[in-house]
Amino acid sequence: MLASRQYRVMTLAERGLLFSMRLECWVNRCLPADPHLLARVLGYDAGEVVAALPNVMAFFRSDGREITSPELDAYREHLAAIRERQSQGGKQGAAKTNSRRPPSANSEPSGGSSGDSPGNPQVACGSGVELSRAESSRAKLSRTPVLTVKPLDDPWVDSYNAASQGQ
Numbered sequence: 344m345l346a347s348r349q350y351r352v353m354t355l356a357e358r359g360l361l362f363s364m365r366l367e368c369w370v371n372r373c374l375p376a377d378p379h380l381l382a383r384v385l386g387y388d389a390g391e392v393v394a395a396l397p398n399v400m401a402f403f404r405s406d407g408r409e410i411t412s413p414e415l416d417a418y419r420e421h422l423a424a425i426r427e428r429q430s431q432g433g434k435q436g437a438a439k440t441n442s443r444r445p446p447s448a449n450s451e452p453s454g455g456s457s458g459d460s461p462g463n464p465q466v467a468c469g470s471g472v473e474l475s476r477a478e479s480s481r482a483k484l485s486r487t488p489v490l491t492v493k494p495l496d497d498p499w500v501d502s503y504n505a506a507s508q509g510q
Contacts, residue, residue, distance in 0.1 A: 344402070344414075349401055349402075350402075353398055353399070354395070354398075356391060356394075356395050357395040357398045357399055360385075360387070360391075360392060360395045360396070360399050361399045361402060363385050363387070364381075364385070364399065364403065364410070364412070365402075365412055365415060367384065367385065368403075368410070368411060368412040368415050369412075369415055372411065372416075373409040373410060373411045374403075374409065374410040374411075375408075375409065375410070376405045376406070376407055376408055376409055376410050378392050378393045378396055379392075379393075381396075381410070402414070
């Protein structure tokens with residue numbers, strides 16, 4: 344857009360209106376087509392919006408009721424497509440990982456470890472109970488002894504504290 348001649352010949356007020364409208368369209372998808380209502384929504388003077396709007400509208404589409412940004416709508420669809428592909432890839436990866444797991448935790452021999460296969464996020468713990476990595480971390484943290492702070496008996500620390508307190 345910045346390299347577009349149509350953009351470069353715009354006044355500062357028109358550029359400001361353009362970007363304010365784009366930001367509003369990104370968040371709310373559309374703007375009111377009525378210039379006076381548009382000015383109220385954007386928080387600008389209605390006269391300035393009416394004056395700048397004709398040159399700015401080249402970057403938008405209006406159906407008479409609402410103003411939308413085709414460029415932002417296309418970009419939003421592009422991002423949605425990427426998220427959908429990522430979701431599908433994640434589901435396929437999970438299915439592949441889950442297909443390599445034994446059908447049940449109880450059917451595993453007692454000598455084996457459930458964390459041996461690559462990509463298996465399960466960890467055997469205790470009496471055949473399976474915990475996820477997060478649950479395993481929480482269990483380890485709960486067994487960590489609580490640290491207690493004892494007062495230090497160090498002359499250097501005492502002199503530092505005295506100097507810090509202005510003594």
